Amino acid sequence: MQRFQGTKTYVATEDLRVAVNAAIALERPLLVKGEPGTGKTILAHEIATALGKHLITWHIKSTTKAQQGLYEYDAVARLRDSQLGEAKVADIRNYIQRGKLWDAFVADESPVLLIDEIDKADIEFPNDLLLELDRMEFYVYETRETVVAKQRPIVVITSNNEKELPDAFLRRCFFHYIRFPERDTMTEIVEVHYPGLQKKLLAEALTVFYQLREVPGLKKKPSTSELLDWIKLLVVEDISPEVLRTRDPAKLIPPLHGALLKNEQDVHLFERLAFLHRRERGG
Amino acid sequence: MFAGFFLELRQAKVPVSLREYLTLLEAMRRNLAAYDIEHFYYLSRAALVKDERNLDKFDRVFAHYFKGIESIGDSGVEIPEEWLRKLAEKVLTDEEKHLIESLGGWEKLMETLQKRLAQQKGRHQGGSKWIGTAGTSPFGAYGYNPEGVRVGQDGNRNKRAVKVWDKREFKNLDDQVELGTRNIKVALRRLRQFAREGAPTELDLDDTIRSTARNAGWLDLKLRPERHNAAKVLLFLDIGGSMDEHVKTCAELFSAARTEFKHLEYFYFHNCPYEAVWTDAWRRHVERTPTPQVLHTYDQSYKLIFVGDASMSPYEIVQPGGSVEHWNAEAGETWLRRLLATYPRAVWLNPVPERYWTGTQSIGMIRELMEGRMFPLTLDGLDRAMRRLTR
Numbered sequence: 186m187q188r189f190q191g192t193k194t195y196v197a198t199e200d201l202r203v204a205v206n207a208a209i210a211l212e213r214p215l216l217v218k219g220e221p222g223t224g225k226t227i228l229a230h231e232i233a234t235a236l237g238k239h240l241i242t243w244h245i246k247s248t249t250k251a252q253q254g255l256y257e258y259d260a261v262a263r264l265r266d267s268q269l270g271e272a273k274v275a276d277i278r279n280y281i282q283r284g285k286l287w288d289a290f291v292a293d294e295s296p297v298l299l300i301d302e303i304d305k306a307d308i309e310f311p312n313d314l315l316l317e318l319d320r321m322e323f324y325v326y327e328t329r330e331t332v333v334a335k336q337r338p339i340v341v342i343t344s345n346n347e348k349e350l351p352d353a354f355l356r357r358c359f360f361h362y363i364r365f366p367e368r369d370t371m372t373e374i375v376e377v378h379y380p381g382l383q384k385k386l387l388a389e390a391l392t393v394f395y396q397l398r399e400v401p402g403l404k405k406k407p408s409t410s411e412l413l414d415w416i417k418l419l420v421v422e423d424i425s426p427e428v429l430r431t432r433d434p435a436k437l438i439p440p441l442h443g444a445l446l447k448n449e450q451d452v453h454l455f456e457r458l459a460f461l462h463r464r465e466r467g468g
Numbered sequence: 469m470f471a472g473f474f475l476e477l478r479q480a481k482v483p484v485s486l487r488e489y490l491t492l493l494e495a496m497r498r499n500l501a502a503y504d505i506e507h508f509y510y511l512s513r514a515a516l517v518k519d520e521r522n523l524d525k526f527d528r529v530f531a532h533y534f535k536g537i538e539s540i541g542d543s544g545v546e547i548p549e550e551w552l553r554k555l556a557e558k559v560l561t562d563e564e565k566h567l568i569e570s571l572g573g574w575e576k577l578m579e580t581l582q583k584r585l586a587q588q589k590g591r592h593q594g595g596s597k598w599i600g601t602a603g604t605s606p607f608g609a610y611g612y613n614p615e616g617v618r619v620g621q622d623g624n625r626n627k628r629a630v631k632v633w634d635k636r637e638f639k640n641l642d643d644q645v646e647l648g649t650r651n652i653k654v655a656l657r658r659l660r661q662f663a664r665e666g667a668p669t670e671l672d673l674d675d676t677i678r679s680t681a682r683n684a685g686w687l688d689l690k691l692r693p694e695r696h697n698a699a700k701v702l703l704f705l706d707i708g709g710s711m712d713e714h715v716k717t718c719a720e721l722f723s724a725a726r727t728e729f730k731h732l733e734y735f736y737f738h739n740c741p742y743e744a745v746w747t748d749a750w751r752r753h754v755e756r757t758p759t760p761q762v763l764h765t766y767d768q769s770y771k772l773i774f775v776g777d778a779s780m781s782p783y784e785i786v787q788p789g790g791s792v793e794h795w796n797a798e799a800g801e802t803w804l805r806r807l808l809a810t811y812p813r814a815v816w817l818n819p820v821p822e823r824y825w826t827g828t829q830s831i832g833m834i835r836e837l838m839e840g841r842m843f844p845l846t847l848d849g850l851d852r853a854m855r856r857l858t859r
Contacts, residue, residue: 203511204511352483356487
């Protein structure tokens with residue numbers, strides 16, 4: 186059996202590896218949650234790369250219906266063709282458009298199916314997919330055939346916790362919560378993305394970054410992807426580690442903070458904090 | 469094989485079902501966690517826990533079941549008062565003790581103590597001495613504080629520091645949210661009113677067949693607008709002052725309502741609605757919306773939902789000029805009546821628990837003005853309120 190061990194571009198912690206391998210071995214969907222920007226979506230890509238499998242992505246939007254993942258019957262096109270006297274009208278199968286799940290089920294080699302941001306859809310959406318994900322089969326009413334998965338695909342589902350998922354759905358999944366990486370893991374991650382980065386710069390940047398995350402009341406804490414962007418900017422702008430090291434409270438806002446703080450209120454909060462510090466020192 | 473573990477998890481209120489247990493057994497049979505306790509921990513966690521809020525409980529049960537460590541108590545654990553007193557003597561200054569005594573005894577003391585211990589932990593990480601290391605603290609010995617248990621172990625450098633599950637990294641994710649947004653949404657669903665409005669995008673099959681037949685078989689497509697939730701809701705939220713402690717519940721309600729209703733208009737007020745309301749709490753003194761404008765803009769098909777604790781001085785309701793913030797020419801009562809006259813379908817949701825309502829005069833007054841349509845901001849109350857609105 187193939188085992189997932191992380192890849193050159195993705196640092197997988199041990200608990201994540203165990204969860205992924207368990208989900209693969211038992212052919213159950215793997216539900217991945219975690220703070221935004223901790224690499225939930227990337228995980229599916231990396232599993233596919235690591236195991237040499239094809240990746241099928243199904244991005245969920247607020248308007249997505251479960252049926253769209255199975256198939257859609259284009260009745261209007263058929264009606265129109267019938268008026269024009271086309272020959273293919275006789276076969277209803279010409280008007281059935283396969284969804285992502287169908288694609289995944291009939292693929293010759295079992296693919297990785299990513300159902301991205303399942304919490305975006307209507308709250309009943311996961312319930313509508315229960316049976317399909319459980320038995321890996323569904324019935325097409327129009328053609329009276331049952332589509333059964335040739336091989337069960339590896340299903341990875343991500344959620345951002347915008348909506349809570351129904352219990353019946355959760356019971357069928359393996360679950361992994363991607364914790365925010367600790368400093369050591371984070372160093373590894375940055376190393377993977379920007380090999381050969383100046384050690385001092387990285388250390389200083391991480392210190393600033395983790396301090397920033399500790400600030401109470403931030404609306405949106407900066408995440409891994411934001412850190413990576415920020416470090417890239419620091420390198421491009423050629424900011425020296427010394428600048429980052431100034432622990433001068435008056436300059437509380439780190440350089441190029443736009444990459445880390447994405448929220449106007451958070452920047453305001455920071456400015457206020459800096460102001461208070463200055464006043465304390467002044468008086 | 470692990471039936472005891474399973475039962476203990478259920479006892480600790482981790483919602484595990486038989487199905488998940490069987491999944492774990494199946495995984496074990498396939499040797500997914502081959503003779504490695506850490507792997508087994510990860511595997512059982514992935515199979516049994518489905519919500520990050522339960523991860524901490526799981527860690528505790530795991531630690532208890534597989535190590536036989538003295539159970540790590542939560543805040544409900546019973547500690548002999550004597551010990552507390554002893555510890556309090558060590559941790560708190562005389563001044564604080566007096567203060568606490570006057571504040572109301574041991575319950576408060578427990579809280580302060582907890583805070584103290586948390587502080588101690590912080591300093592401990594910083595390198596100075598932890599209170600338990602001296603070995604005299606009964607807390608350290610009996611494991612009141614989860615970290616406290618391991619104080620002794622930490623000192624022993626030959627042993628590996630802390631087991632993964634003993635770290636309890638998910639501690640702050642374990643919160644008892646009474647009103648999850650999913651539950652709120654399910655309750656709000658009662659308000660759904662389906663109607664077809666807007667641009668025609670959906671094929672109306674019946675009408676198409678009818679008109680095609682009339683058209684002597686020549687296709688005549690008919691479209692109609694998509695069906696969607698047409699419930700219109702005006703949300704009036706009390707903000708500031710006494711509402712501060714209810715902010716979280718209100719924010720949850722608000723976020724649930726915002727995704728559930730397409731037509732949701734919201735305004736803020738303070739204590740009681742007067743001649744102006746506002747939509748941006750930060751700019752309340754700059755950008756105000758006159759209440760008459762609200763009355764004229766939104767017709768009576770809107771349903772009006774107030775969210776507020778209705779706890780204020782009675783003058784703020786009955787007396788012109790009674791507002792705490794500004795001079796109001798007309799009493800809050802007058803404005804409330806106007807709103808209710810325009811929007812006959814209205815309810816008041818109150819985050820204050822129902823049993824305390826009789827204790828506050830203003831709640832009774834508002835309730836009377838609302839003709840009894842005041843409901844507590846709990847799932848049950850929300851459900852009753854929504855039923856009342858659709859009646």
